[in-house]
Amino acid sequence: MGCRRTVGRYNRSGHIVTLTIDRPERRNSMTFETLASLRDGVLRAKAEDGVRVIVITGAGERAFCAGADLGGVRGAEIDSEAAHEARGHLADLFRTMWSAGVPTIAKVRGYALAGGLGLAMACDIVVAAESAVFGAPEVAVGLWPYMITVPLLRSMPPKIVLELMMSGRRVDTTEARRIGFVNEVVSAAELDLTVDRIAAQSPAAIRLGRSTFYRVLGSQPEEALALLQAMLSVATGTDDAKEGTAAFAEKRKPVWKDDV
Structure with a gap:
């Protein structure tokens, strides 16, 4: 992306910028560097003339983003104060996305779990392939999805959010559409149709x-x-x-x- 980080790709095609988490071997899980890379990409797109839509997606077919790379972030826990500050990268990314000035669209294939669910919900619109799976499974490892609470509450009713957080269960696209946090469910080949429709507007x-x-x-x-x-x-x-x-x-x- 903007700073040539190896964890993400920045691509512009006409009025559309696509930010791709490029760690398919890790199901596009996020490290602190990944979060900074996405934020760099949003800021770069915001600064360029003529950008109408920012798309966020994951490389490959298996995952949009499977959440935090627990192996990749454990090292920061050696210094608890530094780790606390670093965890603010996700909040910074959300704030940057919300102030982007143009629509943000999550293009989801495969898993969107934990922080990946929050990243998708932080986008204005979520378009999912039929095989997409969503969930907040942090409770299964003794944690709670604190940082994604705000984007989830902006995307679905509070009781649904709380139940998903407490159960950690996974949601398929049929239920996601019924709940209302996915705008459109399409075949993988049709994921760009919604993006193109929005990019064509004023x-x-x-x-x-x-x-x-x-x-x-x-x-x-x-x-x-x-x-x-x-x-x-x-x-x-x-x-x-x-x-x-x-x-x-x-x-x-x-x-x-x-x-x-």
Whole structure:
């Protein structure tokens, strides 16, 4: 990715940046370096012009991300203070993703477990191949999935989150879709269709709308309505809004600003 770390790949194709965890031999499990590599990639994509979507995925077919590499992070436990600080890398990654300014999409094949489940849930949208499997199995090794609590609570009802954490059980795509934390279940060959659909939309509308959506989550209704009214006024004045309404009236495909 941005710093040539060996644990991940950064690829840009048109308006789409794909960040790939590249440790298939370890089921794309995460070390502290992996987390830093992903954060570097999001920051790089945020700084580049014309990026509309950031996709996060794992190399190979077996796993999106199987969570923390317990062997790879145990060394940091020699110095407990340093290990505590290093564990903040996952929180830093979540914050960086949420402030990216463009949609983030998890493209999931195989296992998305523990921290890998949290990484997928931290994305705005989750698209899964039919073979994907999700879970938070930390309790089986005497731990608790503390750091992924926030993205899970943003993705499904609290009682479901707590039950998954306490049981450690795995969830297939049928149940994941029913619960609502997976947006779309497709064949592996169709995983990019949702990405392409979102990348084709107005960058300005997505940027302003995405930011506003998260600002009103958990807000009081009156506060939320006031913000939404203000943002609607802002949005109607953008070049993309003017182009979109003109294209609709003229029965043609809109040409968004960064396409010119």
